Amino acid sequence: MLSSPASLRGKPRYRLPLLGGLILATLLAGCGEKHENGKSASTDPRTLGPLPITHRPERLDQIGEETCRTCHADEFRSWGQSHHAHANRPIDPTLDQPAFDPTRKLVEGDSQYRMEWRDGKPWMIVDEGEGETTYPLDGVLAYKPLRQYLVPFPGGKWQTTTAAYDPAKQEWFDVYEGQNRRPGEWGHWTGQGMNWNANCAYCHNTEFDKNLDPVSGHYQSEWTRQSISCVQCHAGLAEHVESATEADGGILPRRLNAFQVEASCASCHSRRDDLTANEFRPGDSFHDHFGLTLPVYPDLYYADGQIQDEVFVFGSFEMSRMGHAGVTCMDCHDPHSMELTRPVANNSTCMWCHEGGVDGAPVIRPVEHSHHAEGSLGNRCVECHMPKTTYMQRDPRVDHGFHSPDPFLTRTQGIPNACSTCHTDESIEWAEEKVAEWYPEKKVLTRQRDRAQAIQAAWEGDPSIAPRLMELAKAEPIPAWRATYTGLLTPYAGNPDVQEFLNQSFDDPSSLVRSQAALAVGRAETLAPEFDDLLADPNRNVRLAAARTLNNRREPITRPATEEEWEEYLLFNSDRPQMAFILADRAIQAEDAEAAEKWLQRAIYLESPNPELLREAAILYSRLGNSDAAARRLEEAYSLAPNEAIYPYSLALIRAEQGRAKEALQLLKISTRLDPGFDRAWYNLALAQLRAGNPAAAYQSLNRATSLRGTENWIRAYQAIGQALQQQQQ
Numbered sequence: 001m002l003s004s005p006a007s008l009r010g011k012p013r014y015r016l017p018l019l020g021g022l023i024l025a026t027l028l029a030g031c032g033e034k035h036e037n038g039k040s041a042s043t044d045p046r047t048l049g050p051l052p053i054t055h056r057p058e059r060l061d062q063i064g065e066e067t068c069r070t071c072h073a074d075e076f077r078s079w080g081q082s083h084h085a086h087a088n089r090p091i092d093p094t095l096d097q098p099a100f101d102p103t104r105k106l107v108e109g110d111s112q113y114r115m116e117w118r119d120g121k122p123w124m125i126v127d128e129g130e131g132e133t134t135y136p137l138d139g140v141l142a143y144k145p146l147r148q149y150l151v152p153f154p155g156g157k158w159q160t161t162t163a164a165y166d167p168a169k170q171e172w173f174d175v176y177e178g179q180n181r182r183p184g185e186w187g188h189w190t191g192q193g194m195n196w197n198a199n200c201a202y203c204h205n206t207e208f209d210k211n212l213d214p215v216s217g218h219y220q221s222e223w224t225r226q227s228i229s230c231v232q233c234h235a236g237l238a239e240h241v242e243s244a245t246e247a248d249g250g251i252l253p254r255r256l257n258a259f260q261v262e263a264s265c266a267s268c269h270s271r272r273d274d275l276t277a278n279e280f281r282p283g284d285s286f287h288d289h290f291g292l293t294l295p296v297y298p299d300l301y302y303a304d305g306q307i308q309d310e311v312f313v314f315g316s317f318e319m320s321r322m323g324h325a326g327v328t329c330m331d332c333h334d335p336h337s338m339e340l341t342r343p344v345a346n347n348s349t350c351m352w353c354h355e356g357g358v359d360g361a362p363v364i365r366p367v368e369h370s371h372h373a374e375g376s377l378g379n380r381c382v383e384c385h386m387p388k389t390t391y392m393q394r395d396p397r398v399d400h401g402f403h404s405p406d407p408f409l410t411r412t413q414g415i416p417n418a419c420s421t422c423h424t425d426e427s428i429e430w431a432e433e434k435v436a437e438w439y440p441e442k443k444v445l446t447r448q449r450d451r452a453q454a455i456q457a458a459w460e461g462d463p464s465i466a467p468r469l470m471e472l473a474k475a476e477p478i479p480a481w482r483a484t485y486t487g488l489l490t491p492y493a494g495n496p497d498v499q500e501f502l503n504q505s506f507d508d509p510s511s512l513v514r515s516q517a518a519l520a521v522g523r524a525e526t527l528a529p530e531f532d533d534l535l536a537d538p539n540r541n542v543r544l545a546a547a548r549t550l551n552n553r554r555e556p557i558t559r560p561a562t563e564e565e566w567e568e569y570l571l572f573n574s575d576r577p578q579m580a581f582i583l584a585d586r587a588i589q590a591e592d593a594e595a596a597e598k599w600l601q602r603a604i605y606l607e608s609p610n611p612e613l614l615r616e617a618a619i620l621y622s623r624l625g626n627s628d629a630a631a632r633r634l635e636e637a638y639s640l641a642p643n644e645a646i647y648p649y650s651l652a653l654i655r656a657e658q659g660r661a662k663e664a665l666q667l668l669k670i671s672t673r674l675d676p677g678f679d680r681a682w683y684n685l686a687l688a689q690l691r692a693g694n695p696a697a698a699y700q701s702l703n704r705a706t707s708l709r710g711t712e713n714w715i716r717a718y719q720a721i722g723q724a725l726q727q728q729q730q
Contacts, residue, residue: 050152051090051139055222063237065229078336084228086143088204091121099165106163106172109180113163115172128183141200145394150196156219158196162189166394175392186607197221198575202278203268206232209278214571217602233264235282256283258328265329270314275540277572287511287541294480296487298459302415304452307399310391316401318480350381371438387418404444407431409452458488466492470501479510487516493523503528511539518542522549535559544569554589577603577613584620596624611637615650630654645675664688679708695721
């Protein structure tokens with residue numbers, strides 16, 4: 001059994017054995033239980049098949065879209081044409097057979113796929129160099145511009161194919177074309193990164209529960225309906241349906257304000273961390289259930305905040321002046337069709353606010369502002385301020401950060417700009433000149449440049465950037481940017497001025513800022529007494545950030561309710577390697593070697609060909625006292641990345657621990673050859689050479705180490721060896 005005092009005993013409902021719960025439910029239901037539609041659970045066709053339409057037919061009958069349709073026909077029609085209505089579905093021969101019949105073939109890197117229709121359903125035959133394997137395809141993810149298919153795997157897992165079908169072009173392609181993802185990798189279609197239960201299903205189905213059993217690692221996922229229907233966004237539907245008549249609406253659904261509606265949108269249209277076990281419901285606070293991803297780390301956003309990787313809208317919108325001004329999703333989008341309520345071509349989407357300055361919006365005259373002719377693409381607001389980035393090869397998505405194009409940042413930092421995207425025949429310098437000529441006093445460009453330059457410097461580890469980040473944070477009105485600057489101060493938290501700033505940020509009105517401050521201050525030598533107050537913060541994202549910091553510092557989480565939230569968070573996300581590592585570390589602290597071993601095996605299973613993950617596992621095995629297992633993991637890592645100095649270096653430390661000094665010495669020499677700038681490798685090589693009776697070589701190695709990073713201890717050792725060598729010569 002996978003258990004530990006620190007993780008699996010006597011805590012909230014998420015720790016109940018899932019199988020036992022299912023057995024109990026079966027006994028209570030009995031074989032002949034009838035639903036409101038007169039069908040038993042065992043015969044209702046909606047509950048049958050490998051990927052049923054619903055696991056909760058009673059609930060679906062009560063609050064499903066067909067119930068709402070009677071009185072809300074127009075809304076039903078709008079919804080029926082939306083992406084939400086087609087987000088996830090069973091196989092439909094009418095819709096799907098043309099993609100497989102006649103047989104189609106696809107080659108991606110070292111993988112060959114054959115798509116066939118036989119026995120009334122689709123199949124995928126895969127050859128990745130070790131012979132063919134045939135997989136049934138039992139479900140469909142998404143609608144337009146592409147469809148991916150779902151493959152059942154043992155343990156209740158469903159995997160999403162990277163081979164996708166473009167219904168408009170009627171052709172197959174790979175969403176990660178050119179990456180040649182291999183079996184065992186996180187992002188391979190059989191890997192955990194493409195697992196439907198953990199990564200896709202919540203946002204493609206109604207009232208989805210992942211139901212991960214943390215003991216076995218198996219899923220018993222359930223949902224009320226495939227695809228997104230009414231109850232996913234509306235609160236209080238059950239009471240409304242029960243009380244409504246044709247003459248009287250009865251108890252109306254709970255009216256949500258614009259920001260509560262936006263939180264429902266953001267629950268899916270964001271790149272975020274799940275803080276609860278699929279517990280968000282319409283009307284809840286986003287920050288009580290999700291941790292929003294911001295540009296604290298590179299490669300997700302460009303340094304000015306433009307989208308780079310898939311970040312799914314809400315983070316960009318939170319960083320925008322539009323979002324800060326109070327604009328929300330439904331100001332532009334129809335809540336049922338999701339389409340824009342006003343046309344883009346004539347700028348009506350934007351001009352209904354910006355033509356007359358509604359609620360303080362800047363007044364814009366499009367032709368005068370854009371310097372492009374009426375009716376041209378260059379005169380459309382969205383072409384300049386909401387540029388598109390294509391993901392998954394076929395899916396263009398617009399940026400909701402509403403930035404101003406700036407060719408200067410393209411030239412200096414490689415950040416794209418809309419001018420050059422359109423005017424491909426012109427130089428960056430030409431675009432810069434035009435922007436300077438047309439917008440000589442545009443303050444937004446100064447703000448964007450200040451922001452981009454500081455963030456890029458922080459990403460690159462500039463040791464002098466902390467004062468600038470604090471200056472920008474103090475002047476920043478938008479909470480998401482203030483939180484970003486705060487998070488970027490993490491490496492500098494040992495600086496007293498930075499620590500004081502972070503402590504003051506504990507009182508920021510934004511939970512985004514408070515949560516980033518709680519994480520960043522973890523690098524400080526000591527925590528201020530006020531830090532404990534964060535464990536009782538009104539927002540869960542702050543409480544869990546504080547819990548993570550204490551966990552990383554191996555200090556106790558002193559508030560029992562927050563400790564419970566932290567454990568539930570870890571277990572719900574234990575299908576992620578990093579969470580399994582944290583659970584292993586907690587088990588080691590609790591002196592539960594068996595549980596630690598199990599969690600380490602889980603983490604490695606989830607992404608075994610990742611050398612850095614194997615190195616992390618080796619560190620924990622070493623702490624567990626199992627140097628042999630640590631060495632095996634480092635050998636695997638070294639074989640996967642033979643040109644990375646960190647792996648022979650780490651293996652050398654284990655060999656030294658095992659008393660295999662000669663091997664350690666050779667590995668350290670390899671490490672310094674691979675990376676001559678690796679200061680710690682030179683230092684440890686010096687120690688190994690000294691132990692081997694070669695002080696002259698040790699002196700030379702320490703000379704290299706101290707020239708790269710002159711710590712006080714290293715310099716003293718260097719001087720001591722130098723003096724000893726001089727005495728020998730005398």
